[in-house]
Amino acid sequence: MKEEIADFAVDYALKKGASYSEARLEETSANSFALKNGIAEASGFYRVNGIGLRIIYNKAMGFASTNDVKKEKIKALIESTISSLKKASAITEKVELSDEKFSSCRYSVKQKIKLEDVSPEEKIRLLMDADKETLSSGTNMPSRYLSLSDTTTTEYLTNSDGAKICATVPRSNFFYMLTAEHNNKTSQRVWQYGQAGGFEFVKKWGISSILAREAKAMGENLRKGIKPPKGHVDVVACPEVVGIMVHESAGHPYEADRIIGREGAQAGESFISPEMLGTRIGSNAVNVVDDPLLENSHGFYRYDNEGVKARRKYLIKNGIINEFLHNRRTAFEMGVKSNGSSRGASYDRESIVRMSNTFMLPGDYNEEELVEDIKLGVYMKNFMEWNIDDKRLNQKYVGAESYLIKNGKIAEPLLRPAIEIKTPKLYSSIDAVGKNPEYHSGVCGKGEPMQGIPVWFGGPSVRLRKIRLA
Amino acid sequence: MEKEKICSRVVEKLIKNGADDATVSLYNQETSQLKFSNSRINALKTWESSDIGVFASFKKKIVFTNIKEFSERAVDDVIKKIVKFMDFASPKEDYYGIAEGPFRYRKIQDSYDPKIVGLGDKAVDIVQSAINKADSSGAKRCAGVFSFSKSSVFLTTSNNVSANDKATKAYFSIRSFADKNASGQQAGFSRMLKYIKPENMAEESAKIAKMALKPAEGKPGNFNIVFDELPFSNFIENLGEAMSAFSVDAGMSCLKGMIGKDVAAKALTINDNGMLSNGYNSQMFDAEGVPSRNTCVIKDGKLKTYLHNTSTARKFNVKTTANAGILYPEATNLVVGKGDFSKQELFEQAKNGLYITNTWYTRFQNYQTGDFSTIPKDGIFRIENGQISRPVKDIRISENLIGMMKRVSALGKQRKRIIGWGDVERPVVAPPAMIEGVRVTRPR
Numbered sequence: 001m002k003e004e005i006a007d008f009a010v011d012y013a014l015k016k017g018a019s020y021s022e023a024r025l026e027e028t029s030a031n032s033f034a035l036k037n038g039i040a041e042a043s044g045f046y047r048v049n050g051i052g053l054r055i056i057y058n059k060a061m062g063f064a065s066t067n068d069v070k071k072e073k074i075k076a077l078i079e080s081t082i083s084s085l086k087k088a089s090a091i092t093e094k095v096e097l098s099d100e101k102f103s104s105c106r107y108s109v110k111q112k113i114k115l116e117d118v119s120p121e122e123k124i125r126l127l128m129d130a131d132k133e134t135l136s137s138g139t140n141m142p143s144r145y146l147s148l149s150d151t152t153t154t155e156y157l158t159n160s161d162g163a164k165i166c167a168t169v170p171r172s173n174f175f176y177m178l179t180a181e182h183n184n185k186t187s188q189r190v191w192q193y194g195q196a197g198g199f200e201f202v203k204k205w206g207i208s209s210i211l212a213r214e215a216k217a218m219g220e221n222l223r224k225g226i227k228p229p230k231g232h233v234d235v236v237a238c239p240e241v242v243g244i245m246v247h248e249s250a251g252h253p254y255e256a257d258r259i260i261g262r263e264g265a266q267a268g269e270s271f272i273s274p275e276m277l278g279t280r281i282g283s284n285a286v287n288v289v290d291d292p293l294l295e296n297s298h299g300f301y302r303y304d305n306e307g308v309k310a311r312r313k314y315l316i317k318n319g320i321i322n323e324f325l326h327n328r329r330t331a332f333e334m335g336v337k338s339n340g341s342s343r344g345a346s347y348d349r350e351s352i353v354r355m356s357n358t359f360m361l362p363g364d365y366n367e368e369e370l371v372e373d374i375k376l377g378v379y380m381k382n383f384m385e386w387n388i389d390d391k392r393l394n395q396k397y398v399g400a401e402s403y404l405i406k407n408g409k410i411a412e413p414l415l416r417p418a419i420e421i422k423t424p425k426l427y428s429s430i431d432a433v434g435k436n437p438e439y440h441s442g443v444c445g446k447g448e449p450m451q452g453i454p455v456w457f458g459g460p461s462v463r464l465r466k467i468r469l470a
Numbered sequence: 471m472e473k474e475k476i477c478s479r480v481v482e483k484l485i486k487n488g489a490d491d492a493t494v495s496l497y498n499q500e501t502s503q504l505k506f507s508n509s510r511i512n513a514l515k516t517w518e519s520s521d522i523g524v525f526a527s528f529k530k531k532i533v534f535t536n537i538k539e540f541s542e543r544a545v546d547d548v549i550k551k552i553v554k555f556m557d558f559a560s561p562k563e564d565y566y567g568i569a570e571g572p573f574r575y576r577k578i579q580d581s582y583d584p585k586i587v588g589l590g591d592k593a594v595d596i597v598q599s600a601i602n603k604a605d606s607s608g609a610k611r612c613a614g615v616f617s618f619s620k621s622s623v624f625l626t627t628s629n630n631v632s633a634n635d636k637a638t639k640a641y642f643s644i645r646s647f648a649d650k651n652a653s654g655q656q657a658g659f660s661r662m663l664k665y666i667k668p669e670n671m672a673e674e675s676a677k678i679a680k681m682a683l684k685p686a687e688g689k690p691g692n693f694n695i696v697f698d699e700l701p702f703s704n705f706i707e708n709l710g711e712a713m714s715a716f717s718v719d720a721g722m723s724c725l726k727g728m729i730g731k732d733v734a735a736k737a738l739t740i741n742d743n744g745m746l747s748n749g750y751n752s753q754m755f756d757a758e759g760v761p762s763r764n765t766c767v768i769k770d771g772k773l774k775t776y777l778h779n780t781s782t783a784r785k786f787n788v789k790t791t792a793n794a795g796i797l798y799p800e801a802t803n804l805v806v807g808k809g810d811f812s813k814q815e816l817f818e819q820a821k822n823g824l825y826i827t828n829t830w831y832t833r834f835q836n837y838q839t840g841d842f843s844t845i846p847k848d849g850i851f852r853i854e855n856g857q858i859s860r861p862v863k864d865i866r867i868s869e870n871l872i873g874m875m876k877r878v879s880a881l882g883k884q885r886k887r888i889i890g891w892g893d894v895e896r897p898v899v900a901p902p903a904m905i906e907g908v909r910v911t912r913p914r
Contacts, residue, residue, distance in 0.1 A: 143721020
C-alpha cells in the first residue's frame, strides 16, 4: 500500500487552502461462493482499491474519491473540490469538528487459518455438505440459497490533525435463505453469520449443523404450529430477537446525525431529542451498549474512520438514556467529544455516524427462570419479518421459530406471533434479563449512496410482561 | 494500452485458456452529489471510477472478477488466477450460455444530455432554489440530495458482441418538515436536465408536510387506500424483483407457477422497458449484449413472462427478454400502464379510506407467498366522503403482495418517474392507485 500518496493528498489540500483534510486509502480483496438448490452458482474474486478525501474549506465540507490512485489525478480532484467549495461556501452549512487526540497506530486482526490459504474447493464443499444436511433433516426443503464470502481490507487513514492509522481486517460471512414446505404451505428463513478473523471461525460456526437444526425447526413449525394466543401475554424474546430490537430501536435512534436531522431524507430522523439525555426509556434491567472493541466481532475496529480511538458506548444505562453515537461533526454541534462512531463502508463513501456491535448487557436469569412463572406466553426464538418507522418508535417483529409457553413450560410451536409495539413500551416491559448473550451479524444500511456496513447485534434472552400480540 | 483494447485482449486470452464463454465490460462513471439538511447544503461530493468486469465459463464452471489495473501484466495476472480458480470450482449445471451476436442496436431517445455533463457548480443554484421554494411553501426545514452523473459502457464478448453506450442521469429527492411529526417527500429522476423539476418537487413536498400537521393516532382495519406514485412504485418494484427468473428459481418469488394466471387486477399492465425514452436504467443492450426491448410482463392482470437472460431462458425453454444480469436477470425500467382517473377522482373512488404519500421499510415474512408489511411515512390522511381530511400517524400495512395487486380498482392518468432511497431503488414509472380493502395494523 502506497501510504505516501494519502500523506501527499492531505498536505496538498492544506497547501491549496483547506483548513482540514483527510485521506483514506483502501485495498480490499474478496471471494464469494454460492449454491442454489444444491447447484453451484458463479464463484468470484475481486479487488477494490482507491482513495477517498474529505476537505473543509471556508467551513464547507467536500468529499471526493477515485480508484485512479495517481498523484496527478489526486491533485486535480483536490483542486476541483476546493474550487467548488469556494463557490458554494457562502450558502453551505458551517462545518466544525470536535477537538480530539490523534496518534499513529498499526493493527491487524490475526488469522489462525488464513482466508487465502483455503481453496475454493473447500469453501464450495462446505456449502454442498450443508445443503445435503438440510435435505436429510426430515423436512421438505424445496428451495435453498447459500453463500459464503470473505473480504480482507487494509485501510490507511491520515488527517491534517495528526492521525495515521493503518488497519487490516479480514472478515467472513455465511448467508442462507431456506424455504420449507408441508401440505402446500411454506415458510422461509433468512439469516447470516459474520466475524472478523480467519477461516477458523467459519469452521467454528458449524454451517451444516446450523442448517440441519433450522430445517428441522421449520418443519416442526409447519407440521405442528398453532395460532398464537390473543390478549395480553408475557413474551420471552431470545437473543436473535433482542439483537434486532436493540439495533433498530436503541442503536439507530441514538445516532446523533439522525437526531440533528442530517439523514432526514434518507435513513430518517429520531424520536430522541438532545433534551432526553438522562431521562428514562426503559426498566432498570435494560442496559444497551455499542462496542467496536469486541475481538473478532463483525463490527470490529480500534480507530474509527476519522482516526478517533474507539470505545464502548453506554446508550441505555439502567433504563436511562445515557449517550448518543457521535462523529466529530455531531460532537462539535452538541458540545461533546466524539466517541469514535464514524464509519464509511469503503473508500468511496463519506464516513457518517454508525453502529458497530450493539447489544443488551446480560442479567442474572437463566432461560428456565425467565419461563417458569409464565402461565400463558410466547417464546420467540427467532424472526423473519420486521420493520420500524424512520423515527424508530413503531416497530414490528414476527416470530419464525416460536413456541407457546404454558404453565412455565415451553409447549407447542406457534405460527407467526407478531409483536407490534412502540419503543418506550418495549423497553419498559422488560422485567428480567438472561445471562445467555449471543451476537449475530448483519449489514446495516444508511447514507446516500447506500452504505452497507458490517455490524453485530445481540444480547441475552429477556422477558417482556403483558405484551398484546398483533 | 487503451482500455477498450484491454477488454478485447482479456476475451481473447480467456478463450485461448479454455473458456467457452466470456464477457468483459468497461464502465466509467463520474458522479456529483449535493446533500442538504436543515435547509442548508451540508456536503459536496464527487466520485470517479473506472472498472473492468469479467465473466467467464469453463465447461459450465462460471467465474466473475474485475480488473483494476489497466496493463498487459495485470491482465495476465487475472487470467492466471481465473484458470487456477477454475481448477477447483464446481459446475453450474443449469448454466446454458450467453447470447450469440452480432446484434444491431437502436439509439434511445433522451438518454444523454450535455447540459448535465456541463452542470458543474450550477447545481448549487438548483439546490438552493429548491430549498427556497420548500421554505416559502410552508416547510420549516428540508433535507435531500441532488445527484448527477455521466457514464459510459463498453461491452465485448466471445460471441461476437462489441457495443458502446453512454448515459447522463439526474436524481433529486427532498423531504420537507412542517414540524418533527409532519413531513412530505418527493423523489424522481431524469436523463435530461430539462425534465427534472426540483422546485416543483420541493413545493409538493412542503404542501404535504403542511397538510400533515397535528396527526391523530391511526386506527386498524381494512381500508380503501389511495397510494401516491411513490408508495405504489414500492409495491411495483417488489413485484419486479419477483419477476426475475432467478428469484423464481431461488424460491424468492410470489410469481412462481403463475404464468398465464391472474396476478393482479385487470386494470394493471406492467412492462419492463429497457429502451424507455428518458428511462433511468435504459441502455441499448443488456449485460450479454442483447438489444434492449420493451417486454409486457403483466397484461390486464395476467402474468405473461418472467424476466430472463439467455441462460435462464434456455432453462425455462423460452426466449431471452434482454434482462441480463449474467448472474441473474433483473428489471430495467418498470412501467405501469396509466388509468383514467384524476387524483381527486381516485379519492372519490375510495370514498372513505386513507391517502398514503410514502412508505418505508417493506419486509417480507415469506417471499413465495408474498406476505409482507410496510410502514406509511410522511403525510398519511383520512379520506372522508371522497375528500382528504385529517392527517394520521403510526400505522402499518400488513398485507399480501398478490392479494393487494388483485384489489387495484383504479389508476391515475398522470404518471411520475420514481426512484428513491431504500424502497424504490429500481426505476418505476407509475400513476397513483386506489386499492380496496387494504389491511392496516398499529402498535398496541
